[in-house]
Amino acid sequence: MVDNIKLKCDRCSANLSGKNNNCVFFCLSCGRGCDVSGESSVFYSMKFATPGKTQDLPMEYFPFWHLRSEFSVENTSEGNILEGLTDFYIPAFFIKNINYFGDLGLYYMQKEMKLQYGERLDIPVFPADRGLIDAMNYPYIYLMKEYSRKTGADYVNVNILKTGAGLVLIPFYKKGHSYFDSYLLWNYPSGALI
Amino acid sequence: MNVKVISCSECGAPLRVAEGQFLTLCKFCNVKYYVKQDLPPAITIKDNINLAEAKKIVLDNLRHKDVSKGFLANSYFEKGTLFFIPLIEIRGVKARESSKEIAGKSEYGYTAYDYIEHGSHLADLEIDFIDSSIVENSLLNAEQGEYDVNEMRKRGVVLSLKPDFNIEKKTGADEQTVVEKHVRIVYFPVWEINYSYSGIIFKSYISSIDGKPIKIQAIKNHRRKLIFSIMGIFSLAILMARGLKFILIFLTGSEMGMEASRIMLWFFLLGALITIILSSLLIPYFWEMFAFREIISIRQDGVESKLINYSDNNLMKFLRGFLDKARQLFSAGKSDDG
Numbered sequence: 001m002v003d004n005i006k007l008k009c010d011r012c013s014a015n016l017s018g019k020n021n022n023c024v025f026f027c028l029s030c031g032r033g034c035d036v037s038g039e040s041s042v043f044y045s046m047k048f049a050t051p052g053k054t055q056d057l058p059m060e061y062f063p064f065w066h067l068r069s070e071f072s073v074e075n076t077s078e079g080n081i082l083e084g085l086t087d088f089y090i091p092a093f094f095i096k097n098i099n100y101f102g103d104l105g106l107y108y109m110q111k112e113m114k115l116q117y118g119e120r121l122d123i124p125v126f127p128a129d130r131g132l133i134d135a136m137n138y139p140y141i142y143l144m145k146e147y148s149r150k151t152g153a154d155y156v157n158v159n160i161l162k163t164g165a166g167l168v169l170i171p172f173y174k175k176g177h178s179y180f181d182s183y184l185l186w187n188y189p190s191g192a193l194i
Numbered sequence: 195m196n197v198k199v200i201s202c203s204e205c206g207a208p209l210r211v212a213e214g215q216f217l218t219l220c221k222f223c224n225v226k227y228y229v230k231q232d233l234p235p236a237i238t239i240k241d242n243i244n245l246a247e248a249k250k251i252v253l254d255n256l257r258h259k260d261v262s263k264g265f266l267a268n269s270y271f272e273k274g275t276l277f278f279i280p281l282i283e284i285r286g287v288k289a290r291e292s293s294k295e296i297a298g299k300s301e302y303g304y305t306a307y308d309y310i311e312h313g314s315h316l317a318d319l320e321i322d323f324i325d326s327s328i329v330e331n332s333l334l335n336a337e338q339g340e341y342d343v344n345e346m347r348k349r350g351v352v353l354s355l356k357p358d359f360n361i362e363k364k365t366g367a368d369e370q371t372v373v374e375k376h377v378r379i380v381y382f383p384v385w386e387i388n389y390s391y392s393g394i395i396f397k398s399y400i401s402s403i404d405g406k407p408i409k410i411q412a413i414k415n416h417r418r419k420l421i422f423s424i425m426g427i428f429s430l431a432i433l434m435a436r437g438l439k440f441i442l443i444f445l446t447g448s449e450m451g452m453e454a455s456r457i458m459l460w461f462f463l464l465g466a467l468i469t470i471i472l473s474s475l476l477i478p479y480f481w482e483m484f485a486f487r488e489i490i491s492i493r494q495d496g497v498e499s500k501l502i503n504y505s506d507n508n509l510m511k512f513l514r515g516f517l518d519k520a521r522q523l524f525s526a527g528k529s530d531d532g
Contacts, residue, residue: 004200007217007226015226020216020341021235021378025228036228094285094376096333098306127338134374137287141304141373177335191334194237 005036010043017125024063024092024128024167028120033063033167037131044132046167050118052183059121060179061169062193063092063128064105065135068164073147074157088142089113089168090135092128096192104186109142113183115168125169126193132165139163200229212343213355214379233355234377238278238346240339241383241402245274248385251405252398260490260497261412265391272388272395276350276402278381280313281329286374304373313379314353319386320397321409325494329382332403346381355379384408396489410492414499424470431466 007016009027016025016034023037031046047066051059067088074081089108095101143158172179180187198211202220209218211229214236219226243251249271256266285308310329316322346352383402388395391413399408439456490499 004203004230005228006203007228015219015224018217019237019338020214021237041228095306096285096308129376129378130374134286134376137373141287145304177337189334191332191336194239194333194336194338 005041007034010034019127021129022127023131026063026125026128028125031120033128035131037133042132044165044167046169047115047117048120049115049168049170051171052116052181053185055173055182057173057175059123059171059182060174061121061123061125062172062179062181063126064168064170065090065092065130065132066166066168067135067139069139070161070163071139071143072159072161073143074159075147075151075153080151082147087113088139089115089170090130090138092130092135092167093126093193094129095188096194101188101192102186103142104181104184104188105138106142106145107184107186110146111184115170115183120169121171123171126172135165136163198229198231200227202227215341215343217341234282234379236280236341236379236381238339238341238381239333239383239403240337241276243385243400243402243405245276245385247405248274248387248400248402251400251407252387252389252410255398255407255410255492256412258410258412258492260415260492262415265413269389269391269396272390274388275386277319277384277386278346278350278352279316279319279324279384280353280355281380281382282311282313282377283380284309284311284375284377286372286376288373289371310380313355315356316353318351318353319384319399320411321399324382324384324399324408328401328406328408328494332382332401332406333380336403341381350383352381394489407492407494412490412492414488414490416488427469428466431463431469435461435463435466 007018007025008014009016009030009032011030011032012027014027014029016027018025023035025034025036026032026046027034031048033044033046035042035044048061065088067090068085069088070083070085072081072083086109088105090105091103095103139160140158144156147153147156147158171182173182174190177190178187179190179193196213198213199208200211200218201207202209202223202225204223204225205220207220207222209220209227211218211231213231213233216229216231216235217226218229253266256269285306287304287306289304310326310333312323316324343352385400385402387398387400389398390396396411398410400406401408488499490497
């Protein structure tokens with residue numbers, strides 16, 4: 001964590017938006033996100049996804065870390081090695097009781113999600129309280145879960161060789177006290193995401 | 195609540211930052227700051243229940259079967275206060291117990307954890323804890339509000355964090371196995387509704403997120419106790435009459451004895467009847483006497499009751515007056531004899 005920092009966009013000098021417990025603050029006009037969870041504050045570029053499925057409901061942008069990682073997964077008992085390059089979309093917000101409500105980032109990886117990007121919509125942005133440091137753990141976790149699910153292997157060795165990071169804002173729909181993403185229409189109660 | 199003061203790096207203006215407050219804005223040069231604090235960041239949960247709704251929820255809950263029937267009609271609303279109660283939330287991801295190494299080196303067993311504990315001693319309230327199931331259910335449909343201590347203070351009472359609060363515990367795992375850990379203070383809004391009944395103040399608590407009752411306080415319904423008391427008096431009278439009848443038979447052992455015992459039986463039945471009539475006349479007094487002695491607290495996990503200090507009610511006044519008069523008469527008679 002850093003000490004007092006000015007929350008100003010490094011490009012346009014506008015004040016960044018965010019809430020008290022956030023780790024990432026946004027400049028929506030420039031499409032920049034500032035991560036303050038590390039030793040120093042770091043700016044990342046940000047893309048705006050278009051809604052995957054159209055619904056006549058109010059929308060809100062949910063922030064995700066977009067990590068493009070080269071990896072290798074080794075099944076330690078059989079010696080098989082799988083190498084690849086994949087996109088990870090790690091929620092930059094915390095999902096409560098994830099074992100019950102489900103991990104949207106994992107589902108995006110399983111579905112090999114291809115997001116469409118476009119102009120920023122004039123909708124609010126959900127607070128982001130997961131910084132890149134914590135998000136970097138998830139490619140390991142997702143690959144291990146996914147590989148062991150597919151192969152049934154008990155022990156796997158995962159190596160992340162190289163990662164590029166950015167932020168993606170994905171539109172979610174709001175219905176009553178719940179949110180669902182516009183791609184998989186996966187539903188969460190509002191309290192599970194704060 | 196501790197307040198830290200920092201200086202704006204643009205204009206040098208002092209900026210006050212309350213504990214748990216990580217964001218502040220310089221009103222002079224409109225610069226926003228992220229301020230690192232010793233305590234974790236705080237959030238406020240939006241409250242959706244207003245005072246009128248909270249009062250209605252309390253009224254509905256006072257129709258509980260364990261609440262005295264006359265309580266609702268004869269109690270008066272005194273005041274309602276919104277409390278913001280700090281809870282400590284610790285959450286993240288940990289390796290499962292069987293894992294040997296973390297960060298993906300040898301095993302895929304990861305699980306999320308989420309613990310909530312009280313961040314305040316609740317000394318200002320008449321509750322010692324809030325049931326975790328109420329907190330979790332309320333938080334499930336909650337939405338995050340803006341954390342603004344001044345605004346919270348305008349609207350209600352912000353309870354302070356307990357001094358022995360320790361963020362390092364309660365991850366439910368060895369620190370070696372914790373992959374991700376977030377700690378924050380969650381201000382949970384709770385309505386305290388005060389109402390009085392015969393001079394006693396009662397306090398009930400309602401979650402201001404979804405209106406779930408946390409604790410409802412009232413006078414216990416003693417109807418069942420009274421019914422059992424009357425039945426007990428009646429049974430005792432019959433038993434006494436039958437006992438005396440057998441004693442009389444035992445002592446006399448004759449037809450005359452049987453006749454005498456029959457007279458005695460009627461005599462004691464008459465006595466029992468008089469006892470019952472007197473008991474019935476005294477029901478309101480008994481009712482009041484019982485009622486003033488036991489307060490119940492209805493919680494999600496059951497009903498608990500506690501005895502309170504004896505209140506001087508009509509029956510006691512009457513008995514005390516009667517005894518005083520008897521004592522005076524007795525002492526007057528003694529002095530006359532002297």
